[in-house]
Amino acid sequence: MQFASRLDNVETSAIRELFKLLGTPGIISFAGGFPDSAMFDVEGLKEASARALAEEPGGALQYGATEGYEPLRTQLSDFMKTKGVEVAPSGLIVTTGSQQALDLLGKTLISPGDKVIVEGPTFLATIQCFRLYGAHLISAPVDADGVNTERLEALIAEHRPKFVYLIPTFGNPSGAMLSLERRRKVLEMAVKYQTLVVEDDPYGDLYFGAPPPPSIMALSAEVPGSREHIVHCGSLSKVLSPGLRIGWMIGPAELLAKATMCKQFSDAHTSTFAQATAAQYLRSGRMPATLANVRQVYGERARAMGAALKREMGEAITFTQPNGGLFFWARLTGAGGKIADANVFAKRAIEQLVAFVPGAPFFAENPELATLRLSFATANVEKIDEGIARLGKAL
Numbered sequence: 560m561q562f563a564s565r566l567d568n569v570e571t572s573a574i575r576e577l578f579k580l581l582g583t584p585g586i587i588s589f590a591g592g593f594p595d596s597a598m599f600d601v602e603g604l605k606e607a608s609a610r611a612l613a614e615e616p617g618g619a620l621q622y623g624a625t626e627g628y629e630p631l632r633t634q635l636s637d638f639m640k641t642k643g644v645e646v647a648p649s650g651l652i653v654t655t656g657s658q659q660a661l662d663l664l665g666k667t668l669i670s671p672g673d674k675v676i677v678e679g680p681t682f683l684a685t686i687q688c689f690r691l692y693g694a695h696l697i698s699a700p701v702d703a704d705g706v707n708t709e710r711l712e713a714l715i716a717e718h719r720p721k722f723v724y725l726i727p728t729f730g731n732p733s734g735a736m737l738s739l740e741r742r743r744k745v746l747e748m749a750v751k752y753q754t755l756v757v758e759d760d761p762y763g764d765l766y767f768g769a770p771p772p773p774s775i776m777a778l779s780a781e782v783p784g785s786r787e788h789i790v791h792c793g794s795l796s797k798v799l800s801p802g803l804r805i806g807w808m809i810g811p812a813e814l815l816a817k818a819t820m821c822k823q824f825s826d827a828h829t830s831t832f833a834q835a836t837a838a839q840y841l842r843s844g845r846m847p848a849t850l851a852n853v854r855q856v857y858g859e860r861a862r863a864m865g866a867a868l869k870r871e872m873g874e875a876i877t878f879t880q881p882n883g884g885l886f887f888w889a890r891l892t893g894a895g896g897k898i899a900d901a902n903v904f905a906k907r908a909i910e911q912l913v914a915f916v917p918g919a920p921f922f923a924e925n926p927e928l929a930t931l932r933l934s935f936a937t938a939n940v941e942k943i944d945e946g947i948a949r950l951g952k953a954l
């Protein structure tokens with residue numbers, strides 16, 4: 560087959576190869592990026608979908624507006640208000656997961672050769688999606704406080720990118736939380752360099768202790784002239800259900816209009832049934848309890864994983880305990896002559912019937928071979944203890 564040349568820059572993810580091994584019986588997997596299916600509010604969603612069919616069958620089953628189903632846009636506008644973002648229902652579009660928002664951003668903004676700054680490490684599907692549109696990705700380093708804003712500023716000044724893509728709150732895979740001070744700096748840079756900043760935020764509601772600082776979009780109200788340079792992508796995937804495929808994008812009207820045009824040729828609109836169900840769910844008032852539940856359960860698992868990593872791996876690994884999200888990002892130290900390459904370690908771990916994802920593919924540039932990502936989302940505390948003990952044996 561003669562495929563389009565745009566596919567030349569993109570490979571299927573190395574991680575997929577690893578996932579083939581995950582069917583091995585008895586394996587404990589920390590490799591996925593999924594929420595736990597046992598956490599889904601099935602009762603609440605059953606009621607919401609039944610109400611959607613009973614009260615608004617036309618809206619829930621008919622073709623709908625590309626921008627999104629109006630009652631859901633209204634609910635999402637209210638939801639964003641609870642998080643400090645003032646946005647009219649017409650100021651956001653509904654997308655088929657936040658993944659589609661990223662694709663629409665690629666489609667509308669990236670011409671082949673355009674420079675885009677991402678974090679190192681960043682979400683793998685974003686790397687692949689932006690490369691598909693021909694982006695030249697440049698990586699800004701991330702530490703425990705999120706992206707290093709000094710380096711980011713230097714890269715923006717040098718490369719004048721088309722836009723900057725950040726996952727500031729409990730990033731995938733970094734787990735890092737961008738500090739308040741750095742969030743303000745990002746906004747100041749957006750104004751100073753007139754640079755568009757995309758804030759991808761599927762994990763911001765998933766915090767375990769004190770809430771994280773307000774989103775970059777929420778803080779834009781404090782930095783004059785910054786709001787017009789910020790795009791915010793939200794998602795119900797990690798807190799409610801990824802199968803619903805409900806995401807949204809807030810940004811400059813001009814950009815949303817072009818993204819809506821592209822979405823028309825893509826999927827016409829996000830499933831009206833899913834949108835009507837999500838709207839009913841948000842209206843039902845169950846969301847606060849759902850959020851409290853996921854925060855509590857994932858928080859407990861994150862604490863268990865941190866304690867187990869310290870106990871079983873000691874000096875062989877360094878990591879920062881995440882305050883939210885689904886991931887630990889860790890680095891093999893090689894201390895005491897132990898293994899320092901996460902690819903080799905992943906193979907040895909599989910032999911011990913435990914899986915994680917090596918970190919290298921999450922870097923658009925300069926992959927760090929010692930890094931790895933562990934998700935604590937889908938295993939209970941007992942499994943976490945057992946799985947990390949097996950990891951210790953694989954060292």
Ligand SMILES: Cc1ncc(COP(=O)(O)O)c(C=O)c1O
Pocket residue numbers: 592655656657658659682726730731759761793794795796801804805806
């Ligand atoms: C950082 C980030 N952005 C976007 C997505 C896509 O999520 P969804 O399309 O389900 O909203 C994910 C999912 O793993 C993610 O980790």
